[in-house]
Amino acid sequence: MQKLQTLFAPSAIAVVGATDREGAVGGAIFQNLQKNFEGKVYPVNPNRDVIFDKECYQDLASAPEVELVVIVVPAKVALQVLEEAGKVNIDNVIVISAGFSEQNDSGEMLEQQLIGIADEYDINLIGPNSLGVISTHSGMNASFGPALPQTGTISFMSQSGAFVTATIDWAIQRNIGFKDIVSLGNKAVVDETDLIKEWGDDPETDVVIGYLEGIDDGREFIDAARDVVMDTPVVLIKSGQTEAGARAAASHTGTMAGSEQAYEAGLRQAGVLRADSAEQLFDYARALAGLPSLDQNTVAVVTNAGGPGVMATDVIGESKLSLATFTEETIDAFDDCLPAGANIYNPVDIIGDAPVDRFVEAIKIALSDRNVGAVLVLGAPTAVLSYADLAEEMGALAESHDKPIMGCLMGGKEADAATKILDKHGIPNYFDPARAITGLEGLARLNTIRSREYHSFEPFDDVNSDRVEQILSDAVADGRSRLGVESMGILEAYGIPTPEGEIATSPSEAKEIAEQYENSVVMKIVSPDIVHKSDMGGVDVGVKQRDVEDAYERIVTNARRYQPDATILGVQVQQQVDLSETTELIIGTKYDSQFGQLVLAGLGGIFVEIFEDTAVRVGPVTDREAATMLSELRAYPLLRGARGRPAADEQSIIEIIQRLSQLVEDFPAIMELDINPVVARPNDAVAIDLRLTIDEGKL
Incomplete structure (x- = not known):
């Protein structure tokens, strides 16, 4: 073009x-x-x-x-x-x-x-x-x-x-x-x-x-x-942020990483500021088009009105900004120039009888403080204050300083006249302090975006793509588009740790497999049609050797009752992983028609869809991006070792996210994939269960 x-x-x-x-x-x-x-x-x-x-x-x-x-x-x-x-x-x-x-x-x-x-x-x-x-x-x-x-x-x-x-x-x-x-x-x-x-x-x-x-x-x-x-x-x-009437997804990830999550992740990774409303769109636009960059996310509020000053303080507290902490020199300067009764701390209340020159002196002092990133000038109309003159002075100060000055001169006709003057200097003016803070927050968000470092994805070379291709091709040849724990070899081929285990198709075979392991085993129904295995009694943890055959019969019977038409391939018998001092995570992927493969990480286990504590990115995911995903989770303190718990091996989790991201990039036929749970332990992380959906047309 x-x-x-x-x-x-x-x-x-x-x-x-x-x-x-x-x-x-x-x-x-x-x-x-x-x-x-x-x-x-x-x-x-x-x-x-x-x-x-x-x-x-x-x-x-x-x-x-x-x-x-x-x-x-x-x-x-x-x-x-x-x-x-x-x-x-x-x-x-x-x-x-x-x-x-x-x-x-x-x-x-x-x-x-x-x-x-x-x-x-x-x-x-x-x-x-x-x-x-x-x-x-x-x-x-x-x-x-x-x-x-x-x-x-x-x-x-x-x-x-x-x-x-x-x-x-x-x-x-x-x-x-x-x-x-x-x-x-x-x-x-x-x-x-x-x-x-x-x-x-x-x-x-x-x-x-x-x-x-x-x-x-x-x-x-x-x-x-x-x-x-x-x-x-x-x-x-x-x-189009909601997905009313969307199809039922075939996996947990498919449910939680829908179209809206794809756009949220994609726009974030693109460095685009996303507005929630037309008003916010233009509040951001006016600030970004007219004001200098914000070097630090601290705001000084200079006002002649105590109530609106408190309003602004509340809004700042709920934003990504904070009230600036003045230096001693600044406090002394305010004390020298402001009358008794003025508040010399932030927000600076210069009292209702303030004329233009008092406003100007206070704004100058605030702009000179090294701890101040921006100044919000918040005014209420009085008989001793000319908004038009104040606007002219604010424009002159904006020309001579490299810090943003935001206007919040409240009122009607006088404020409208001041707004026209401020517009000439690129200074937005709002009646509502919340909208003024929104504009400054846009500057702060842009500053964060521009400070990011982007890195290329470094693929792992110790993967066996031929093995994955064979497993997927065999499944399609058998008429299966949904795979479960029987396909754990896919993860093993891409270097993702899994527990030892095999699929049994009879009680006696289950017993033979269990006898290979010294301790108790975990048994799970193997069916591409059953998503919530625990809900229907399809999982048995800590099964002793003598109880394996009975457990097999019980699990299969439960599955038949729960979903009579389900395809049952057998029961997976796995070496039991020690779950003490662990955190269960979900790591999954979903193909999105606009963005390609999405990668999801979050709190996993049986409560995954209840808490929905997840982070989503457009793949492929680098190590830094994977680390950021974990830090965004509400459950992140659990991984860091909250309340005396040992910290999980974050690097192992990060590597699983990267390897899974590479897997689905290499095999776009994988439309949805869940590893749930990934058991994160102090020294490693292990993928316990797998579920994926194939688009055979892409193989």
């Missing part, structure tokens, strides 16, 4: 389907372009000679040379126009037309043809089913949105055209400016990854924001975003 510069700043545009018919989309787009666009605009319509006093062309071949074509014709005709655009060497096309994959199967076929034409001619295609594209720096409103927003440094993409129009209308009221705006539509060719790459290279874009309903290629997106966010922050809303 070509670079997209001429998409946003073309010298000339042709609107195919332009019309002067009232209420028509083609007419609205043509008129929008006529208002502010710096280049030339040509209407193309074989049924018109003149449109809005402009000469109309019959087709693209007869029109003057252009760098962008906007197509507003029925879907089938759009294919012909795109082909024509390719033949006259046009690089950029926006397909406004609907009737493609968003509609039905026949529309999906049309969209595939559209993609084929764009690929053949190497066309940057936006859409189809797009609202259009806006670029304020060139005055281009190639959309049927109602207005051109003011110029700014935020570039915005959205899969929802309605969200675009609502956002523009909202932003105009609040003086929020944009550089480029793209309605992605169906994302047939140009998608979110292409846009963040383009805007990451754009010196006039300070922050990229977006509303997405899905990501086409999660791994490509992660790789691209990691590079972009080092210079240009990316903030996204990802909708």
